Amino acid sequence: xSTRVAGAxxxxxxxxxxxxxxxxxxxxxxxxxxxxxxYLFLFFFGAVSTAFVGLRLLKxxxxxxxxxxxxxxxxxxxxERRHVAGSLIFGIGWGISGACPGPIATQLGQGIVWxxxxxxxxxxxxxxxxxxxxxxxxxxxxxxxxxxPVVPSPRAADATA
Amino acid sequence: xxxxxxxxxxxxxxxxxxVVAMRWLMNERLGVMGAWxxxxxxxxxxxxxxxxxxxxxxxxxxxxxxxxLIAGGPDFHGYGWLTATFSGTGGTIIVAxxxxxxxxxxxxxxxxxxxxxxxxxxxxxxxxxxxxxVATATFFATGIVVTLIxxxxx
Numbered sequence: 479x480s481t482r483v484a485g486a487x488x489x490x491x492x493x494x495x496x497x498x499x500x501x502x503x504x505x506x507x508x509x510x511x512x513x514x515x516x517y518l519f520l521f522f523f524g525a526v527s528t529a530f531v532g533l534r535l536l537k538x539x540x541x542x543x544x545x546x547x548x549x550x551x552x553x554x555x556x557x558e559r560r561h562v563a564g565s566l567i568f569g570i571g572w573g574i575s576g577a578c579p580g581p582i583a584t585q586l587g588q589g590i591v592w593x594x595x596x597x598x599x600x601x602x603x604x605x606x607x608x609x610x611x612x613x614x615x616x617x618x619x620x621x622x623x624x625x626x627p628v629v630p631s632p633r634a635a636d637a638t639a
Numbered sequence: 640x641x642x643x644x645x646x647x648x649x650x651x652x653x654x655x656x657x658v659v660a661m662r663w664l665m666n667e668r669l670g671v672m673g674a675w676x677x678x679x680x681x682x683x684x685x686x687x688x689x690x691x692x693x694x695x696x697x698x699x700x701x702x703x704x705x706x707x708l709i710a711g712g713p714d715f716h717g718y719g720w721l722t723a724t725f726s727g728t729g730g731t732i733i734v735a736x737x738x739x740x741x742x743x744x745x746x747x748x749x750x751x752x753x754x755x756x757x758x759x760x761x762x763x764x765x766x767x768x769x770x771x772x773v774a775t776a777t778f779f780a781t782g783i784v785v786t787l788i789x790x791x792x793x
Contacts, residue, residue: 481665484660489700492699493706495653496703500714503713504715512787521647521651522760524652529654529765530765552766555768557769564749570781571740572778575737578671578749580756583671587699587702587706589704600743
């Protein structure tokens with residue numbers, strides 16, 4: 479099986495689960511963020527703890543990846559200003575719309591027309607980031623930056639995207 | 640059956656296993672924002688060949704469609720508090736404009752932060768990556784505060 483087929487299959491499972499659990503619905507997200515329902519937090523807890531246990535087992539064994547053969551391993555990332563700044567911007571959009579990148583894709587799949595303006599905005603945001611990134615790194619640095627840049631270099635972004 | 644919400648203790652772990660599968664199969668960090676980027680970057684370079692992440696996004700859309708077809712459409716109408724607050728033709732335009740702005744914030748913010756609810760929230764936290772813990776605390780806190788503010792205003 480190619481990595482593309484595997485990626486697509488994982489996407490289908492992810493999409494069905496997101497839809498079936500109601501994560502596609504802005505009302506479910508809103509009830510969670512208003513603490514009117516515990517579902518969002520329990521769902522998130524269930525997902526992270528399962529992934530945590532699975533990744534621990536993988537890290538301990540460090541087997542070759544089943545499809546690519548490379549050793550399964552990863553580096554962790556230290557917090558920088560961009561993680562806070564970016565998540566603040568994202569949090570505003572998430573709080574108002576109750577949507578994030580995964581559910582926007584499943585909204586499109588379910589034929590929810592409101593997913594279209596969200597998608598257009600999302601794509602514009604990605605393009606805007608690319609433009610900010612090339613501008614920030616085309617400009618010669620006058621002096622060494624004292625703080626970590628809010629817009630990461632292309633290589634740093636690739637490592638964590 | 641599909642219209643009743645999947646219990647969290649099935650849905651949550653199922654998503655967690657997707658993260659594990661991505662790592663075990665190809666040593667990659669599952670992140671939906673990376674999937675969107677793969678499509679956007681390839682299309683803007685006039686290429687129509689995608690990597691595993693681009694195909695994951697296509698899979699997500701297909702997954703939503705499969706669920707919609709089996710369940711007989713989405714189980715909600717309108718768009719939550721936004722369409723409830725802004726009604727009529729003018730309201731539709733306002734909601735579409737707000738959602739476009741939100742999409743922009745979501746796209747830009749997650750690119751700057753190097754991950755969204757899946758890349759940082761799910762995968763990064765499961766990897767115990769300090770940057771992801773900080774990012775997740777930030778977007779959850781911001782999301783809660785913004786939701787409370789809009790709730791107080793309407």
